[in-house]
Amino acid sequence: xxxxTLLLRFRGPVSFLIIVLVWQIVASLxxxxxxxxxxxxxxxxxxxxxxxxxxxxxxDGLTLMRxxxxxxxxxxxxxxxxxxxxxxPVFRAGFQPIAALVxxxxxxxxxxxxxxxxxxxxxxxxxxxxxxxVWPPYLNGVAAxxxxxxxxxxxxxxxxxxxxxxxxxxxxxxxxxEIFSGIRYAATxxxxxxxxxxxxxxxxGLGFMLIRKAFATKIPDVYALMFVCALNGALIxxxxxxxxxxxxxxxxxxxxxxx
Amino acid sequence: xxRLLDARELAKAYxxxxxALRILDGISFSVSxxxxxxxxxxxxxxxxxxxxxxxxxxxxxxxSILFQGTPLNGPSPGISVxxxxxxxxxxxxxxxxxxxxxxxIRNPSMSRADKRRRGLELMDAVGLKGxxxxxxxxxxxxxxxxxxxxxxxxAESELxxxxxxxxxxxxxxxxxxxxxxxxxxxRFNQTCILVTHDVDxxxxxxxxxxxxxRRPTRVDHEIPVDLGxxxxxxxxxxxxxxxxxxxDVMAAIRRFRxxxxxxxxx
Numbered sequence: 270x271x272x273x274t275l276l277l278r279f280r281g282p283v284s285f286l287i288i289v290l291v292w293q294i295v296a297s298l299x300x301x302x303x304x305x306x307x308x309x310x311x312x313x314x315x316x317x318x319x320x321x322x323x324x325x326x327x328x329d330g331l332t333l334m335r336x337x338x339x340x341x342x343x344x345x346x347x348x349x350x351x352x353x354x355x356x357x358p359v360f361r362a363g364f365q366p367i368a369a370l371v372x373x374x375x376x377x378x379x380x381x382x383x384x385x386x387x388x389x390x391x392x393x394x395x396x397x398x399x400x401x402x403v404w405p406p407y408l409n410g411v412a413a414x415x416x417x418x419x420x421x422x423x424x425x426x427x428x429x430x431x432x433x434x435x436x437x438x439x440x441x442x443x444x445x446x447e448i449f450s451g452i453r454y455a456a457t458x459x460x461x462x463x464x465x466x467x468x469x470x471x472x473x474g475l476g477f478m479l480i481r482k483a484f485a486t487k488i489p490d491v492y493a494l495m496f497v498c499a500l501n502g503a504l505i506x507x508x509x510x511x512x513x514x515x516x517x518x519x520x521x522x523x524x525x526x527x528x
Numbered sequence: 529x530x531r532l533l534d535a536r537e538l539a540k541a542y543x544x545x546x547x548a549l550r551i552l553d554g555i556s557f558s559v560s561x562x563x564x565x566x567x568x569x570x571x572x573x574x575x576x577x578x579x580x581x582x583x584x585x586x587x588x589x590x591x592s593i594l595f596q597g598t599p600l601n602g603p604s605p606g607i608s609v610x611x612x613x614x615x616x617x618x619x620x621x622x623x624x625x626x627x628x629x630x631x632x633i634r635n636p637s638m639s640r641a642d643k644r645r646r647g648l649e650l651m652d653a654v655g656l657k658g659x660x661x662x663x664x665x666x667x668x669x670x671x672x673x674x675x676x677x678x679x680x681x682x683a684e685s686e687l688x689x690x691x692x693x694x695x696x697x698x699x700x701x702x703x704x705x706x707x708x709x710x711x712x713x714x715r716f717n718q719t720c721i722l723v724t725h726d727v728d729x730x731x732x733x734x735x736x737x738x739x740x741x742r743r744p745t746r747v748d749h750e751i752p753v754d755l756g757x758x759x760x761x762x763x764x765x766x767x768x769x770x771x772x773x774x775x776d777v778m779a780a781i782r783r784f785r786x787x788x789x790x791x792x793x794x
Contacts (some may be wrong), residue, residue: 420616424583427609428683429634440620519621523665 283505307489312496315489324478329497332463335391336505339398340459344452347403351410351448352436361411371405380469389470402455409451409479413444446520449513456505464498475501478481483503530561531597532719533582534685540577541744551577552588553744559687559721564713566722566730568777569658569740570784578745579691582721583609596686607635608685614676614690618664620642624675625651625660631682649680652711670701677709681716687715690722694729703761706733710759727777731770732759739777742784751776 277282289309296308319325321322354361376397385391417440425435467476475494482490514521531705540552551574559565569575580586582593584603593600595607608631611617628647633640638646651660654674656667673693674677680688694702697724698728710733713720724730730737731753739748755764764770 304713380656418616420611420613423580423609424611424617427583427603427607428631429603429605439619442619446620517621519663523620523663 275383286443305488307492311489312492314494316496319490319493325497328473328475328478329501331473331494332467332505333501335394335398335474336459336463339395339463340402340456342395343399343402343455343459344406346399347406350407350450351414351500354411355440356416368404368407371400376401376465377469384470389472394463394466395469397466398459401462402459405451405454406448409447410444413447414440417443446517449517453506453513456509457502460498460501460505531558532561532595533559534594535582536592536594538578538581538588538593540581540726550744550757553746554591555745555747557738557747557750559719562717564720564722564733564735565738566724566734566736567740568724568727568730568781569745570742570781571725573580573740573742574745575725575740576691579689583689584608589710605683606686607689608680608683608690610676610680610693611690612695614673614696618672620663620665623663624656624784626680627664627675628682634683647682650682653715654678654708658769670697670705673697673705674708677712681712681718686719688720690720692724707761709733713787714757727774727781729764731773731777732764737773737777738786739780748780
């Protein structure tokens with residue numbers, strides 16, 4: 270029992286250790302030549318070298334910064350569009366087919382267009398990240414705002430609230446938990462979009478490092494960077510979760526109470 | 529007594545033409561200041577539609593509602609509603625106290641500190657002292673409805689509309705809540721209209737019972753409940769006069785039920 274709670278408490282690090290362990294077992298079995306599938310010690314030493322030289326922190330810092338700024342932009346734009354869709358059925362009807370068309374485009378397919386239009390730089394990242402990550406907060410927001418029940422709305426109207434107050438003081442807070450599940454999803458996509466864009470059109474960042482090391486066949490480096498991608502995911506998830514607790518802690522506690 | 533509310537020939541139908549479903553068919557009654565009026569009727573008779581009209585949340589097709597002598601067009605600060613569905617009517621992201629303070633939103637003249645003081649007083653009055661920092665979903669159903677009642681009182685509206693407020697709580701809690709509501713109504717001299725399908729509750733709580741017909745609904749008749757101001761769950765319910773009034777109301781409602789074709793009853 271105590272072990273179970275301990276494992277649950279530290280499930281993040283524990284699963285990381287399990288992955289590392291399985292990796293090492295596969296490497297030791299020599300199913301793939303060691304040159305192409307190095308063991309954990311080789312990868313760890315690559316990681317350590319890149320960390321000490323500073324190139325890892327510089328590259329990953331850029332990647333994380335791009336992902337976070339892009340995510341923040343997506344949330345603001347996505348939620349604004351959701352509010353606009355809620356206020357104006359005409360906008361909603363017109364925007365939905367556009368969303369349905371743009372949403373399935375993979376980030377990699379957007380890169381050439383972004384390069385032609387915006388060149389290589391911050392604008393390119395912003396464009397790609399926002400275009401691929403804006404959808405989860407938007408779609409969840411639209412659905413959740415539309416799902417506000419009759420009783421909360423009547424309560425608001427009974428209290429004399431204007432449409433605007435009902436939107437911002439009742440519908441939006443009620444929709445927040447669902448918007449946040451969209452943001453969590455968007456956070457992961459935003460990391461993918463940044464790394465892909467850096468690989469295809471970047472001159473710095475984690476994705477650029479990955480592709481350069483791959484062409485130079487610095488294989489332990491490539492794997493070390495891959496692990497860093499995974500850690501980035503954990504980090505951004507943690508950040509989003511903190512914000513989620515901050516803003517919708519009531520909902521998390523409410524739903525945990527009734528399993 | 530001062531007239532507070534006058535409903536005149538209220539009519540409402542859903543749909544139009546031959547398919548129109550007539551819900552309210554010329555309802556008239558009035559309520560005086562300080563009165564506790566119960567409205568009962570057979571199931572599906574449009575009680576809630578009537579209450580929504582009285583709250584200004586639904587516009588009747590014809591007829592008028594005079595509130596304090598002026599026509600009611602939409603929600604008024606003078607009228608508050610306690611809804612049956614307290615779990616949806618309270619906002620889960622607000623603490624109990626903040627939910628109650630939200631009821632004072634149309635009272636901008638009161639300072640934040642005064643509102644808070646009054647909110648805590650009301651929590652005390654409904655028996656929830658010490659639960660101000662809790663959230664509604666941390667409380668039982670009966671306690672949640674107490675929060676909703678406190679919010680209804682917080683607005684200091686002249687008229688409190690109670691839309692089957694106790695329909696969703698268990699029988700024992702229900703009796704306690706009836707007494708609590710009566711005590712609060714007396715203490716704050718609060719005029720109340722209670723809509724309920726429970727005849728015993730309607731008679732026990734009210735100074736006057738308005739009995740509705742089945743759909744399309746009119747007022748069948750009204751009965752004053754001359755049982756004094758102090759009610760008791762045991763002795764009032766055994767009072768011959770209570771039983772007489774209950775008999776009258778029950779008989780009327782059963783008569784309307786009997787008139788409904790069996791197919792529609794199911």
